[in-house]
Amino acid sequence: MNARNLLTVYLKELKDSLRDRRTLLSMVIIPVFVMPTLVFAIGRIGSQAYARAREEVPAVMVVGGEDSPDVVAALRRSPRFRIVPATSDYRQLISDKKIRAAVRIPAGFEAGLRTGMGGPVVILHYQGELKSGFAVGELEAFFRDLRDRTVAASLAAHGLPPSIVAPFAVRRENVAAPEKVGGNAVGGLVPYVIIMLCFSGAVYPAVDLTAGEKERGTMETLLCSPVARIDIVLGKFLMVLTSSLCAMALSLVSMTLTLLIVGSMSGGVARAASTMVAQADGGALALVAPAGIAGVLAMVLPVAVLFSALLLTIALFAKSTKEAQTYLMPLAFVVLLPVVIGLLPGVELNSRLALVPLLNLSLVSREMLSGVWHWPYIALIFASSCAYAAIALVLAVRMFQREDVLFRS
Amino acid sequence: MIEARALTKTFRDRKRGEIRAVDAVSFRVEPGRIYGLLGANGAGKTTALRLLATLLQPTAGTATVAGFDVVRDPEKVRASVGFLAASTALYGRLTAREMIAYFGRLNGLDEAEIGTRLDRLADELDMREFLDRRCEKLSTGMKQKTSIARTLIHDPAVMIFDEPTLGLDVMTARAIVRFVRECRDRGKTVIYSTHVMSEVEKLCDTVGVIHGGRLLAEGTPAELQARTGQQDMEEVFVRLAGIEESA
Numbered sequence: 001m002n003a004r005n006l007l008t009v010y011l012k013e014l015k016d017s018l019r020d021r022r023t024l025l026s027m028v029i030i031p032v033f034v035m036p037t038l039v040f041a042i043g044r045i046g047s048q049a050y051a052r053a054r055e056e057v058p059a060v061m062v063v064g065g066e067d068s069p070d071v072v073a074a075l076r077r078s079p080r081f082r083i084v085p086a087t088s089d090y091r092q093l094i095s096d097k098k099i100r101a102a103v104r105i106p107a108g109f110e111a112g113l114r115t116g117m118g119g120p121v122v123i124l125h126y127q128g129e130l131k132s133g134f135a136v137g138e139l140e141a142f143f144r145d146l147r148d149r150t151v152a153a154s155l156a157a158h159g160l161p162p163s164i165v166a167p168f169a170v171r172r173e174n175v176a177a178p179e180k181v182g183g184n185a186v187g188g189l190v191p192y193v194i195i196m197l198c199f200s201g202a203v204y205p206a207v208d209l210t211a212g213e214k215e216r217g218t219m220e221t222l223l224c225s226p227v228a229r230i231d232i233v234l235g236k237f238l239m240v241l242t243s244s245l246c247a248m249a250l251s252l253v254s255m256t257l258t259l260l261i262v263g264s265m266s267g268g269v270a271r272a273a274s275t276m277v278a279q280a281d282g283g284a285l286a287l288v289a290p291a292g293i294a295g296v297l298a299m300v301l302p303v304a305v306l307f308s309a310l311l312l313t314i315a316l317f318a319k320s321t322k323e324a325q326t327y328l329m330p331l332a333f334v335v336l337l338p339v340v341i342g343l344l345p346g347v348e349l350n351s352r353l354a355l356v357p358l359l360n361l362s363l364v365s366r367e368m369l370s371g372v373w374h375w376p377y378i379a380l381i382f383a384s385s386c387a388y389a390a391i392a393l394v395l396a397v398r399m400f401q402r403e404d405v406l407f408r409s
Numbered sequence: 410m411i412e413a414r415a416l417t418k419t420f421r422d423r424k425r426g427e428i429r430a431v432d433a434v435s436f437r438v439e440p441g442r443i444y445g446l447l448g449a450n451g452a453g454k455t456t457a458l459r460l461l462a463t464l465l466q467p468t469a470g471t472a473t474v475a476g477f478d479v480v481r482d483p484e485k486v487r488a489s490v491g492f493l494a495a496s497t498a499l500y501g502r503l504t505a506r507e508m509i510a511y512f513g514r515l516n517g518l519d520e521a522e523i524g525t526r527l528d529r530l531a532d533e534l535d536m537r538e539f540l541d542r543r544c545e546k547l548s549t550g551m552k553q554k555t556s557i558a559r560t561l562i563h564d565p566a567v568m569i570f571d572e573p574t575l576g577l578d579v580m581t582a583r584a585i586v587r588f589v590r591e592c593r594d595r596g597k598t599v600i601y602s603t604h605v606m607s608e609v610e611k612l613c614d615t616v617g618v619i620h621g622g623r624l625l626a627e628g629t630p631a632e633l634q635a636r637t638g639q640q641d642m643e644e645v646f647v648r649l650a651g652i653e654e655s656a
Contacts, residue, residue, distance in 0.1 A: 008514045012503075019502040217498030221559070223464050224497065225515035226488035403465050404420075 001234070005227045009235025017205055017239060026204040027243045031197060031251035036258040050130070057082045058100035058135035061090045065105035071146065072105070080138045094126050100135035101125045113150050177371065190296060191365035192339045194248055195358060198304045199311075199335050201247025202240050203328055206311035209236045211324035219406065233312070233400035237393065240308040248300070292369035299361055299368075299378070302385035306357065307335075309392035313399045319408045338362065354380045357388050410598055411438040411461060411567060415470035418456050418622075430456040432622040433470060438600055438615070440566070443593050445613030446602040447646055453622040454602035455494070458571045461600065462492045475566045475598070488516060491560030494571035501545030505536060505555040508544055509562050516563035523562070530558040550581045557588055568592045570601040574608065586612060606642035620650040 017023040060081040065072045076083045087093070090102040106112075106119035123139050126132035152162050213219040222232060311328065318324035335358065341347060342362025349363040360381040367374060399405055418431040431453045438444040448454045459465040461472055463483035472479045475489035499508050506527065513523035531537050534554045539547055544555060553573075560568065570589060574582035589612060592599050601612060609616055610630050618626045618633070626633060626649040634640055637648040 005515065008511070012500075012511050015507075016500060016502050216501070217496050218500055220464065220494065221497040221499070222515075224462060224487060224490070224492040225512060226484045226517070227515045228484060407459075407465070 002228065002231050005231040006235050006238070009227065009232050010238045013205075013209060013236055013239035014242065017208070017243065020208065023205055023208065023243065027201055027246050028250060031201065031247045032254045035197070035251050036255045039255065040258055053130050053134060056131060056134075058131060058138065059084050059098070060135055060139065061086055061093070061099050061102040063090055063102050063104040064107065065109065067108060068105055068110035071110055074146070075103070075142065078138075078142060080142070081135070091124065094124055094132070097126065097129065097131075100129075100132045101139060103139055116154070118150075189343070190293075190369060191300070191362045192343065194252070194296065194300050195303065195335065195339055195361070197248040197251050198244045198300060199307050199332065202244035202304070202308045202311050205243045206240045206308065207315045207318075207321050207324040207328065209239060210312060210316040211318040211321050214406075214408070215320050223406065229400050230397055233397050237308055237312055237396060240312055241304060244304045244308050245301075248304070292365075292371060295368040295373075295378075296365045299364060299382060299385065302382065302389040303358065303361055305389035306385065306392050309389065309396045313392065313396040316396070316399050317405055317408075342366070349374065349377055351377070351380065355384050357385065360384065410440055410476070411436075411444070411472065411474050411600060413437075413457075413461065413470070413472040416457065416460055416467050416472050417469040418453075418460055418465060419468045429622045431460060431467075434619070434622075434624045435470075436617050436624060436627060438598050440598045441593055441596045442614045443589065443599040443601055443612050445609045445616040446600060446619055447604070447606070447609050447616050448602070448619035449604055449650070452604075452619045454604075454619055455571055456622075457619065458492075458494075458569050458600065458602055461486075462490055462569050463487055464492075488563065489566050491563075491565040491568045492571070493556055493560045493569070493573050495573060495575035496571070497556065499544040499547075499552055499555055499559070502543060504541050504543050505547065505551070505558075506540045508555055509558045512559045513562045518563060526562055526564070527558070530561060534558055549577060550584065553577065553581055553585060557585075565597070567598045568600070570599070572603055573601075574603070574605065606646060610642050618646060618649040625649055625651070 017027070057079070058081055060075075061084050062072055062075060063086055072083075075081060084099055090099065093099045094102060102124040104122040104124065106121070109118050109121070112118040121143055123136055125136045151165055155162055155164060210219075213222070223229070311331075314327050314331070315324040318327055338356060338359035339362050342359050347353075347363065349360070349367060353363060354360045354377050364374075364378060364381050368378075413434055413436050415433045415435055416431055417429065417433050420428045420430055422428050434453075434457055436444065446454050446457060456465065460467050460479065461474055463474075463479050463486045466483075467480065474486045477485040477489065479486050499505075500511075503511065509527055509530070510523050513526065518526070531540055534557060536551075536554050536558065539551050542551075544552060547555065568589070570585075573585050573589075577585065586608060589599060589601060593614075601608075603609060614629065615627065616630055616633060617624050626636070628636065630642065630645075633645050633649065634642075637645045639645045639648060
């Protein structure tokens, strides 16, 4: 290996790539502008949709209750619902989202309240539908309040204090530091975003520098030079790694800046949006341990090396950019799978999972962002990631020595 | 000097089994001479030249190029060779100057040396006008000149040309032929592959007829004409390759 030759190849690839609009797009434009805009826009649209849903007074139908006029009247008076005339097709109306919920009041309900035998009130709703969910919440609050008032009146009639049914209170108190709470909330998402950016930043140059060169006929020109093939492939690998890390770093900086700017604007909607942004990216610096972010970045390095070498190896095998893209597209899903598993609740880091590439990064990141540092696991994960990266790099170098691959046509 | 000794290259093909692309080929090219490798498409010319340029490794046999063995010292061989083929393209996003300088660096030249040689080549090849234009914007002729300068920047003792006029217009092809002659006149060892018979007649001091990976005949164009009793090089080739019936 000759460092001077390697550097010559790398610097040429860097210059060449910086002049290529498509590389710039994947290395700079998408991470700096598109990703934050996208995340921010999704956050903003989401928060606005949520706010609008919250503002709506849900249409609710009361089924039955003819002999419970006071309860029905109280429901009608409540500003939290809009009671619509009862019809028999209320189930269909809920399914069609024409009304948000219906409440079925059993016969003799009001009379039963006085004897403590009110019968069950049934709330019919559309599971998983946001606005229906809000209507259910309001209806439950209404009937809970009615039950409490009924109990209190009954106790008072018997000369008993209300505390007899609630002799003690139960309340929650959080002892976790804010960054631990934030770390758990965003800990899985940060490596997810980082891994995806590392991957997407490496794809285009990996294809362009290998299959692209074969297609354009410059690979043969380059191989005519006296530079050893290992120097050529390592120079190319460094370029792919640069693009991968650049995409990730620029995106993190850009998202953090976006978040800070949005935060300083400090509008109600903006604040809500920024919260959503914070949940979706590494910009949640205020919520997580700062050392955790540094830790995640350090752990991502060997993974970026792994991606760059792996993508280079696969793209090198292809004889055209089209063929390379066909190979790399499914790889994006393969990369996502372990990261998504890492997001599932209940999946905890152990010595076996610490050896599973990407999943181990996802799990350890969640811990580090929560301020938990399991050094033996961290060492094991870093070492195994380095080993995988080294294997991928050796594969790339070997692939570049193969005549049948370099001159495949 | 180039000396190939029983140079052999076999490939494995899933459908066709083992293919002997170059089969025990031996020849010798002296400095200041042009050796023409004449053969039809698929005869093994490109593989033979790639073996000499150490882009491929021989399965058996070996060759010495500018005093270095292609198997033992491939990097030294490449440092002594200028390889120009129809398939060796330029980096479109680099300027002609950057392209040539890049290959100067890859050949171990320092910046001062690259500057001096680049200036001289730009004058010799009349490249001043487009030296700072990106290769993707150059005309075919300009691209060929840039490719020639790329092969010459390290002043190699041996020049290998693999069908360099393929797909070029008449004027550009003539310029290439002129350049090949100049290489010979400067004392370089030149090997030139082609399937264009007229080029062989015009250029080559010695011709090797290659067919099915094997070197079937060798001699000066006049010797080959005398041996076959034919004047027309196309007829000479067809007779020597023994492909008249199938042609």
